[in-house]
Amino acid sequence: MKVVTHSGTFHADDVFAFAILREALGAFDFVRTRDMAEIEAADLVFDVGGEYDVARGRYDHHMRDLPRRPDGTPYSSVGLIWRDFGRSALPRLTPGIDEDMLDSVWQDIDTNFVLAIDQADNGVATVGQTHLSLLVEAFNPAWDSEQSYDAAFLEAADFAKGILLRACCQAHAEARALSLVLTAARKSRDPRVIVLDGKLPWEKAVFEGQLHDLLFVIYPNEDSTAWYCRTIPPEPGSFGQRLALPESWRGLQDEEFSRAAGIEDGVFCHPSGFICGARSLESTILLAEKAICAGE
Template identity: 80%
Template sequence: MKVVTHSGTFHADDVFAFSVLREAVGDFPFTRTRDASVIASADLVFDVGGVYDPARGRYDHHMRDLPRREDGTPYSSVGLIWRDFGRPAIERLVPGIGEDVLDAVWQDVDSGFILAIDQADNGIASARPGHLALLVEAFNPAWDSTQSYDDAFLEAADFARGILVRACRQAHAEARALSLVMAAAKASHDPRIVVLDSKLPWEKAVFEGNLKDLLFVIYPNEDLTSWYCRTVPPEPNSFGQRLSLPEAWRGLQEAEFSRAAGIEDGVFCHPGGFICGARSRKSAIVLAEKAMAEGA
């Protein structure tokens, strides 16, 4: 399959589009050009050519009637390529991924940073310093560089692949975490408490899984030497609490906290009242139960 994009200065959308395609279909003859005859003879063209027609392998977006997402956001070349080739790319980037989470991972990456590139490339959102789009564009050769644009493009594409790998694998881990949290919630004897066997991202499951009765999440630290009792926020990314830890515990540590909470192995209670800890799973659960009893 012969693939073509434009020559010269590159941006994040064409670099990432190339990286996604390379994962989805493997190695292919690739040309960066604006020669109309070469473009016409290619099997797949992206970000150049003035034609959007997936049936013919044409993925440009630089036209008046440009392709848009369902919400009206204009696509860039990476958004279009990700839409049609993202799933097979994920299967290679995340070996062994199950069909049950493939769509969730695709959606997470799409809404996470593919959309941001679409927006920046189309001027919908500004690319401020540190934006991924600007980091990729920094691979373009400086005016006095002897490096060719084509070599720089491939170097940028390797950088982009690293980001794709991490993004897809983190999205996969989050999808697996969501499944584990939901299973723990289902197995819990009290819908207000979920006990997890490992530290993992649980907040997404609370809101996407509609765990509206959940008040506390119990989980161990990384080396299993202590267990946390964490309050559940009222909305995502908030330090608020559906039910705060008792005022009398806050800011206390070790023996002083243990006495106030009525356990033997307390570690601490944060002054903000959103997390506390003990050295055993049993005591962490007791902390949640005591907090609920006092807050009733």
């Protein structure tokens, strides 16, 4: 299989598109050129050629009638390649991913990673000095460098792959966390409290899973020597609480907190009333139940 993109200066969209294709397709002949004869003879062409035709494997986006996302945002080559080849790349980018999580992880990467490159490449979003697109473009050889553009492109692609691997790993972890939180919610005897077996990102699951009745999430600390009881914010990213912990607990620690809360092994309650903890799961569940009773 022969894959072609343009020669010369490269940008984040063509670099990441190539990195994705390497994972999706495995080995292929790769050429960077603007020679139309070579472009016409290729099996797949991206970011060059002036043609967008999925059936013919043509993925340019520099035409007047350029391909757009459903919301009207113009695609760059990475957006197009991720759309059509991302799911095939994910098993290698995220080893062990379950089939039922492919779409979730693909969507996460598209929305939170690929879209930003599309926007930057098409000039529809502000690009700061630390934007990923500029970091990739920094791999282009300086005017007095002896390195070839093709060699620099491959170096940039290795860099891009590393970033893509981490992004997919994070997206996969979030998808698994969402599944675990929703499973815990289904098993809970009280829809206002859920208990997790480990510390994991739960806020996204609360709102995407529409856990409207949930007030507290309970989970162990990193070394499992204590358990936390964390309040639920009213909306994503908020510092507020659906139900704050009792005023009489706030700012107290150890024995003083234990006496105020009516448990034997209390650890602390934060002064702002958004989190407290105890040394046993049983006591931490009791803290949540007491907080709910105090709030009724």
